[in-house]
Amino acid sequence: MASPEKQILDAAAALFSTRGYAGTSTRAIAEAAGLRQPSLYYHFASKEEIFARLVGHLWRPALSYGERLTSVDAPPDALLYALLSYDVEALRSLPWRIGTLYFAPELRAPEFAAVAEERVRLRSIYREFTGAGVAAGAFLIDDPGFASNLLFGLTEGIVHMSDIDDGRSPSQWGVEVADYGMRLLAAADPAAARSAGSALREVQRSSR
Amino acid sequence: MASPEKQILDAAAALFSTRGYAGTSTRAIAEAAGLRQPSLYYHFASKEEIFARLVGHLWRPALSYGERLTSVDAPPDALLYALLSYDVEALRSLPWRIGTLYFAPELRAPEFAAVAEERVRLRSIYREFTGAGVAAGAFLIDDPGFASNLLFGLTEGIVHMSDIDDGRSPSQWGVEVADYGMRLLAAADPAAARSAGSALREVQRSSR
DNA sequence: ATTATCTATAGATCTATAGATAATGC
DNA sequence: ATTATCTATAGATCTATAGATAATGC
Numbered sequence: 304m305a306s307p308e309k310q311i312l313d314a315a316a317a318l319f320s321t322r323g324y325a326g327t328s329t330r331a332i333a334e335a336a337g338l339r340q341p342s343l344y345y346h347f348a349s350k351e352e353i354f355a356r357l358v359g360h361l362w363r364p365a366l367s368y369g370e371r372l373t374s375v376d377a378p379p380d381a382l383l384y385a386l387l388s389y390d391v392e393a394l395r396s397l398p399w400r401i402g403t404l405y406f407a408p409e410l411r412a413p414e415f416a417a418v419a420e421e422r423v424r425l426r427s428i429y430r431e432f433t434g435a436g437v438a439a440g441a442f443l444i445d446d447p448g449f450a451s452n453l454l455f456g457l458t459e460g461i462v463h464m465s466d467i468d469d470g471r472s473p474s475q476w477g478v479e480v481a482d483y484g485m486r487l488l489a490a491a492d493p494a495a496a497r498s499a500g501s502a503l504r505e506v507q508r509s510s511r
Numbered sequence: 512m513a514s515p516e517k518q519i520l521d522a523a524a525a526l527f528s529t530r531g532y533a534g535t536s537t538r539a540i541a542e543a544a545g546l547r548q549p550s551l552y553y554h555f556a557s558k559e560e561i562f563a564r565l566v567g568h569l570w571r572p573a574l575s576y577g578e579r580l581t582s583v584d585a586p587p588d589a590l591l592y593a594l595l596s597y598d599v600e601a602l603r604s605l606p607w608r609i610g611t612l613y614f615a616p617e618l619r620a621p622e623f624a625a626v627a628e629e630r631v632r633l634r635s636i637y638r639e640f641t642g643a644g645v646a647a648g649a650f651l652i653d654d655p656g657f658a659s660n661l662l663f664g665l666t667e668g669i670v671h672m673s674d675i676d677d678g679r680s681p682s683q684w685g686v687e688v689a690d691y692g693m694r695l696l697a698a699a700d701p702a703a704a705r706s707a708g709s710a711l712r713e714v715q716r717s718s719r
Numbered sequence: 720a721t722t723a724t725c726t727a728t729a730g731a732t733c734t735a736t737a738g739a740t741a742a743t744g745c
Numbered sequence: 746a747t748t749a750t751c752t753a754t755a756g757a758t759c760t761a762t763a764g765a766t767a768a769t770g771c
Contacts, residue, residue, distance in 0.1 A: 325532075486697050
């Protein structure tokens with residue numbers, strides 16, 4: 304039997320992501336977790352704290368990985384491939400439809416400025432790798448700012464495809480979306496980006 | 512001076528899209544529209560009716576256009592180019608950040624099944640044109656189902672870029688995203704798709 | 720008479736706290 | 746004594762209705 308905290312967080316994740324934060328009552332969370340409404344407050348100080356526990360680190364894994372990649376000596380197309388595939392795999396691995404909380408209006412509130420800032424930093428890493436790739440002639444497009452925004456938007460759009468459950472595993476989603484990303488950027492040598500990018504992923508995986 | 516209905520809808524659009532449906536009170540809407548809370552009910556039967564007026568037709572323009580395109584005799588890459596550019600232009604033309612309501616959890620409620628179904632139909636048109644393009648050798652990818660989902664996700668991701676206001680007009684957004692869409696699909700002849708697709712847009716525009 | 724607003728308020732929530740209770744561990 | 750729950754409830758909302766009021770148009 305899972306701990307009460309975990310049961311509360313699971314119930315809240317399911318409810319917040321289907322009905323939204325404001326549309327979910329503490330009573331609904333509690334009952335889904337098998338408790339009475341006031342018992343939540345023994346484990347969490349407030350409804351907002353429950354939400355913060357769920358969304359406080361949404362971008363963290365991809366951001367950490369991206370930041371580590373910035374100090375790796377590898378071609379920019381490989382770096383971007385690795386980041387894209389990691390990011391998408393992480394999104395597809397999220398439990399419930401928790402990724403849809405990326406777009407919860409409450410996340411834009413001042414209390415969650417830190418979360419929003421992590422998103423901005425991740426986007427800027429996409430931008431950096433795209434720009435470096437264009438400069439190096441690895442991506443044959445001419446507007447890295449616009450293209451990297453589209454690419455970032457594409458990854459965020461992934462969370463709305465959680466209703467699509469073809470048989471693909473999260474890691475297959477990662478590499479396939481990364482392949483399409485290389486097409487979108489008109490990669491000069493997508494096969495090289497793929498193999499070098501996948502190699503960077505392996506390094507990541509084994510260093511855990 | 513705009514009509515009270517319009518002022519209410521404008522206020523509600525701004526509030527719903529920044530705070531969400533459940534997070535917006537009828538009092539907040541009324542006061543933003545310059546009325547007292549109960550006066551809303553002279554114009555609308557319920558809070559939900561206000562929401563329905565805003566989101567009831569979100570996918571309609573693109574869907575209508577897409578359905579008209581299905582009976583046009585043109586190469587599939589041109590059809591897809593036209594649909595993509597139209598869709599994105601329409602999204603970038605929405606007032607406020609109303610497009611973010613595409614993802615409001617309330618839209619998944621049974622009352623809005625008709626809206627959700629329009630989205631599904633639009634997605635299936637994307638799918639149809641993509642499949643036809645692959646069959647005709649116009650798109651050099653091998654999984655039209657997956658690719659068209661990504662493409663559709665990309666357009667939906669556009670609404671989250673409403674904070675990005677580079678100088679581009681909605682129609683520039685349309686053609687540029689369509690250009691990137693052709694890359695994503697590995698179009699065999701993107702320039703042809705662009706010129707034929709743009710021509711289809713012109714026909715559309717002038718027949719209004 | 721109709722239109723468009725208002726004040727007042729009913730009735731249903733909702734979050735969070737107070738304080739009782741039972742079980743566990745020293 | 747501490748831990749984890751419970752019942753009861755305070756106090757603040759929130760949606761929607763009732764019914765008064767003022768202005769407009771026949």
